[in-house]
Amino acid sequence: DAGVTQSPTHLIKTRGQHVTLRCSPISGHKSVSWYQQVLGQGPQFIFQYYEKEERGRGNFPDRFSARQFPNYSSELNVNALLLGDSALYLCASSFIISTEAFFGQGTRLTVV
């Protein structure tokens, strides 16, 4: 069975641009969550989606938004990119909202 897949693996953007990151959960998993991991730190919670509804939001500005589609895949959007948005963005899926989460390989975003 395929694990959590994220695309793209790496990308480089310029300050002020917009970026969309994509995530496909493990088959049968209905919950997707997003995390930002800056080098040398633990992941920080951004969003939690379950059955296409937002169930939680971390302490991130409104430039960050997300959605979950009927097939349970998800997108994370970041507008007006800042240098400080450079990080590894991790997507995780779980069967239901509070059980163990399985992570994708991440998308490494560099903002220049």
Added chain:
Amino acid sequence: AQTVTQSQPEMSVQEAETVTLSCTYDTSESDYYLFWYKQPPSRQMILVIRQEAYKQQNATENRFSVNFQKAAKSFSLKISDSQLGDAAMYFCAYRSARGDMRFGAGTRLTVKP
């Protein structure tokens, strides 16, 4: 808000020996899950072990076991018979019933041959 604290930025263990990584958390909730994740240089987060708060029995997965002290809000990870492949960053994580997950700052484990 829930916080997770890992007080050991780095730990070192000799191959085949045992090491314990510490984690404490702060919460007012009664229903939650605790996890240990391993992150090797590839940065893929790998689930090591999970513990449900309502279970008194400590979780065990092969060479990995936890010491869960709910009243003390402590959740340590013991790695027995350490192997070179165990070298990685280890993150303790708290997941509430709402689903949001909070991570500690991590402990870098080095395994010496």
